[in-house]
Amino acid sequence: MSEHHPLDLPEDHPFGPHTLPYGVFSTADDPTRRRIGVRYGDHVLDLDALAATSGSPHADLLAAPTLNPLLAAGRETWQAVREAVRTAVTDPAHRAATESLLLPLNAVTLHLPFEVADYVDFYASEHHATNVGRIFRPNADALTPNWKHLPIGYHGRAGTVVVSGTPVVRPDGQRKAPADTAPTFGPSRRLDIEAEVGFVVGTPSALGEPVGLAGFRDHVFGVCLVNDWSARDIQAWEYVPLGPFLGKSFATSVSAWITPLDALDHARTAPPARDVPVLPYLDDSDAEPGGIDLRIQVDINGETVARPPFSAMYWTAAQQLTHMTVNGASLRTGDLYASGTVSGPEPDQLGCLLELTQGKGPFLEDGDEVTLTAWAPGPEGSRIGLGEVTGRIRPARTS
Amino acid sequence: MSEHHPLDLPEDHPFGPHTLPYGVFSTADDPTRRRIGVRYGDHVLDLDALAATSGSPHADLLAAPTLNPLLAAGRETWQAVREAVRTAVTDPAHRAATESLLLPLNAVTLHLPFEVADYVDFYASEHHATNVGRIFRPNADALTPNWKHLPIGYHGRAGTVVVSGTPVVRPDGQRKAPADTAPTFGPSRRLDIEAEVGFVVGTPSALGEPVGLAGFRDHVFGVCLVNDWSARDIQAWEYVPLGPFLGKSFATSVSAWITPLDALDHARTAPPARDVPVLPYLDDSDAEPGGIDLRIQVDINGETVARPPFSAMYWTAAQQLTHMTVNGASLRTGDLYASGTVSGPEPDQLGCLLELTQGKGPFLEDGDEVTLTAWAPGPEGSRIGLGEVTGRIRPARTS
Numbered sequence: 001m002s003e004h005h006p007l008d009l010p011e012d013h014p015f016g017p018h019t020l021p022y023g024v025f026s027t028a029d030d031p032t033r034r035r036i037g038v039r040y041g042d043h044v045l046d047l048d049a050l051a052a053t054s055g056s057p058h059a060d061l062l063a064a065p066t067l068n069p070l071l072a073a074g075r076e077t078w079q080a081v082r083e084a085v086r087t088a089v090t091d092p093a094h095r096a097a098t099e100s101l102l103l104p105l106n107a108v109t110l111h112l113p114f115e116v117a118d119y120v121d122f123y124a125s126e127h128h129a130t131n132v133g134r135i136f137r138p139n140a141d142a143l144t145p146n147w148k149h150l151p152i153g154y155h156g157r158a159g160t161v162v163v164s165g166t167p168v169v170r171p172d173g174q175r176k177a178p179a180d181t182a183p184t185f186g187p188s189r190r191l192d193i194e195a196e197v198g199f200v201v202g203t204p205s206a207l208g209e210p211v212g213l214a215g216f217r218d219h220v221f222g223v224c225l226v227n228d229w230s231a232r233d234i235q236a237w238e239y240v241p242l243g244p245f246l247g248k249s250f251a252t253s254v255s256a257w258i259t260p261l262d263a264l265d266h267a268r269t270a271p272p273a274r275d276v277p278v279l280p281y282l283d284d285s286d287a288e289p290g291g292i293d294l295r296i297q298v299d300i301n302g303e304t305v306a307r308p309p310f311s312a313m314y315w316t317a318a319q320q321l322t323h324m325t326v327n328g329a330s331l332r333t334g335d336l337y338a339s340g341t342v343s344g345p346e347p348d349q350l351g352c353l354l355e356l357t358q359g360k361g362p363f364l365e366d367g368d369e370v371t372l373t374a375w376a377p378g379p380e381g382s383r384i385g386l387g388e389v390t391g392r393i394r395p396a397r398t399s
Numbered sequence: 400m401s402e403h404h405p406l407d408l409p410e411d412h413p414f415g416p417h418t419l420p421y422g423v424f425s426t427a428d429d430p431t432r433r434r435i436g437v438r439y440g441d442h443v444l445d446l447d448a449l450a451a452t453s454g455s456p457h458a459d460l461l462a463a464p465t466l467n468p469l470l471a472a473g474r475e476t477w478q479a480v481r482e483a484v485r486t487a488v489t490d491p492a493h494r495a496a497t498e499s500l501l502l503p504l505n506a507v508t509l510h511l512p513f514e515v516a517d518y519v520d521f522y523a524s525e526h527h528a529t530n531v532g533r534i535f536r537p538n539a540d541a542l543t544p545n546w547k548h549l550p551i552g553y554h555g556r557a558g559t560v561v562v563s564g565t566p567v568v569r570p571d572g573q574r575k576a577p578a579d580t581a582p583t584f585g586p587s588r589r590l591d592i593e594a595e596v597g598f599v600v601g602t603p604s605a606l607g608e609p610v611g612l613a614g615f616r617d618h619v620f621g622v623c624l625v626n627d628w629s630a631r632d633i634q635a636w637e638y639v640p641l642g643p644f645l646g647k648s649f650a651t652s653v654s655a656w657i658t659p660l661d662a663l664d665h666a667r668t669a670p671p672a673r674d675v676p677v678l679p680y681l682d683d684s685d686a687e688p689g690g691i692d693l694r695i696q697v698d699i700n701g702e703t704v705a706r707p708p709f710s711a712m713y714w715t716a717a718q719q720l721t722h723m724t725v726n727g728a729s730l731r732t733g734d735l736y737a738s739g740t741v742s743g744p745e746p747d748q749l750g751c752l753l754e755l756t757q758g759k760g761p762f763l764e765d766g767d768e769v770t771l772t773a774w775a776p777g778p779e780g781s782r783i784g785l786g787e788v789t790g791r792i793r794p795a796r797t798s
Contacts (some may be wrong), residue, residue: 037626052544068487090599096518098750117558118556118557118558119554119559120644123641133640136640137640144581144639144640145574146575146636146637146639149573149575149581149582150573150582150636150637152637152640152641152644153641153644154519154553154554154641154642154643154644155553155554155556155644155648156554157516157517157554157728158516158517158557159516159728159729159730159731159734160728160729162606162608169606169607169727171726171727172609172725172726172727173725173726174545174548174549174678176545176548182548183545183548183549183677183678185678185679185680207559207561207568207650208568208796210571231726234726237545237549238545238549238551239640239641239642240543240545240553240640241532241535241536241638241639241642242522242552242553242638242642242643243552243553243638243640243641243642243643244553244641244642245551245552245554245726246722246723246725249554249723249726249728249730250726250727251606251727279573279582279583279584280584281584323457323645324645324648325571326572326645327570327571327630327633327645327648327649328568328570328571328573328649328650328796329556329558329559329645329648330558330559331558332558335558369770397607397727398607
């Protein structure tokens with residue numbers, strides 16, 4: 001790639017003309033002015049400036065300091081904006097104008113791209129749920145009786161969703177080993193990752209109106225990577241009977257780039273066969289393929305420790321959205337829901353250290369840096385990259 | 400009370416000069432203009448108008464359409480505004496001016512008073528947890544081993560917190576009785592209430608900085624009543640292993656009025672004796688009394704079914720705030736955390752139908768109206784009322 005022609009990318013560049021994810025950035029000369037950009041190659045296209053200079057009808061949305069107004073505008077607008085961006089980066093007639101609006105990625109600061117409304121975390125990998133069930137509940141069936149009837153999920157803490165690059169302080173909390181008679185307080189000794197895929201809701205829904213499987217594309221704007229940091233010792237002691245709380249709520253990292261769902265059309269794939277019949281509202285046998293062939297890579301301190309395949313997930317993102325609203329719960333713009341840890345059937349496809357080490361550790365050390373990346377096949381042999389999510393562990397406050 | 404002198408209240412009126420809760424209202428002649436009001440007797444004092452006519456230094460905060468800017472302003476501002484309001488309603492020199500800014504309660508529409516950031520629900524009544532444990536887990540100890548070591552809590556859905564008066568549609572969902580081989584889909588048959596007290600966070604905290612017990616008064620603005628509607632059949636089937644989700648997320652009702660914490664000073668009381676030592680970060684033996692002598696009343700269709708005493712709660716709101724942030728999780732303005740169902744030791748002190756009927760029902764019928772009210776002792780023999788929270792059950796969509 002030539003430094004002087006940033007619009008010329010190799011055909012297989014994961015952030016080429018078929019990807020075009022959205023983020024929010026600022027520059028050193030005006031650090032408080034957050035604006036929307038699109039990643040192209042290793043540059044950021046300033047969408048506020050593009051909209052202003054091109055007389056875009058969506059200039060107001062694109063001048064916002066978060067993606068939320070664009071998310072709320074609905075699918076037709078998403079498609080129109082995406083088409084305009086694609087033209088800007090691919091049409092030779094726009095080449096000079098577009099190049100003048102590009103900033104090198106390493107010259108900008110990336111921010112949390114949207115205000116998170118509610119955050120829900122699912123548990124949709126059969127491999128993960130089985131492996132974890134064996135570790136957490138060794139005397140019971142690995143999968144709970146409900147697991148194949150509904151996509152199990154729970155609400156997480158929206159206020160501690162942070163953007164990729166944010167350091168993660170090792171949490172303090174209560175831990176109790178089975179042999180101990182009482183809990184002790186101190187830094188988590190079993191700090192873990194969970195490699196997940198997140199879905200960002202754009203179009204809201206009304207209270208009392210379920211969103212069916214067919215509503216997935218109208219309501220979900222795009223996709224990001226999620227690292228659902230987990231303190232296993234805190235979690236194990238606290239989670240019965242009401243679920244994970246402080247073992248998760250200290251930080252959840254998301255990538256700085258939100259990839260439009262449309263960019264993943266080529267990667268749609270059938271989910272695994274379901275061996276237990278589902279109730280009609282979850283029956284996707286006649287729907288478009290609900291799986292996504294996203295290949296995730298987990299690196300710790302630069303070494304690849306796993307390659308979890310998102311295509312192996314038992315429950316799809318459309319089923320999760322449907323289930324989450326079937327009781328009448330409404331969606332808000334900025335709702336984020338994550339897949340749950342992505343784990344495949346192979347030993348090198350496991351999305352957390354708990355599984356990779358069969359519960360024995362080692363877990364994360366202070367100073368460790370964890371980076372998740374992913375790509376999916378795109379049209380014409382292209383690759384669709386998801387923005388990385390990375391974070392480094394800082395020592396606990398009490399250490 | 401004379402119609403012509405709305406500032407003259409009986410001494411024991413629950414919304415007298417020692418209460419002064421905040422809400423958000425609109426009027427029929429300008430329905431889109433939401434503004435902040437204070438309840439006094441059966442009237443609403445228009446705080447936007449009061450601030451404008453009195454030249455208040457806080458006029459900007461009080462002109463907002465939600466309480467959030469006031470909540471974010473911090474404790475000194477809360478106290479200054481409260482003192483100004485008290486002067487307006489009690490100082491004879493202000494009488495005429497204040498009366499001109501009062502609107503009858505039945506002439507205004509009340510709205511959700513603040514934008515909810517994160518919503519957390521605790522489980523802090525030993526009586527409730529014991530009773531429910533016996534019903535949900537008949538073959539295990541009623542209290543889980545962690546219960547007396549930490550205030551168990553979980554995140555709920557902030558986007559479906561609704562203001563008192565909002566109808567509640569009976570949720571559809573998956574239900575499976577123990578004798579059934581597979582779940583069925585349809586309206587909840589075990590729709591329940593949970594009478595709770597909610598705490599509204601004003602001052603935010605930084606990520607990574609725990610809030611100790613002494614921070615309670617600086618961070619928590621006030622108190623409201625909460626009805627945490629619960630579909631017991633949906634909940635029972637879904638909640639293992641990650642906690643309640645759709646059994647709760649269809650609606651959580653809060654009162655329209657937020658009572659400042661300072662109004663409850665006179666009602667502070669020692670919590671019950673703890674029979675298991677707690678870790679130092681939760682040890683409140685040297686702190687101000689953490690209990691609150693709030694007397695709750697649960698009415699269904701006008702008939703009182705229970706009088707749960709909030710003073711019986713094992714874990715205090717200060718301990719809950721401390722625990723919620725001990726892992727470094729940050730607070731945001733508008734965070735709401737609820738106590739969990741308030742149940743006392745007596746059969747007429749139970750805060751949900753599950754307990755009141757020992758799991759057998761009957762539960763709520765379509766058309767039932769549930770109303771929670773509460774009061775606490777105030778100074779000089781006064782009563783401090785909490786705004787009611789009420790809601791009527793509408794039939795399920797599939798019924």
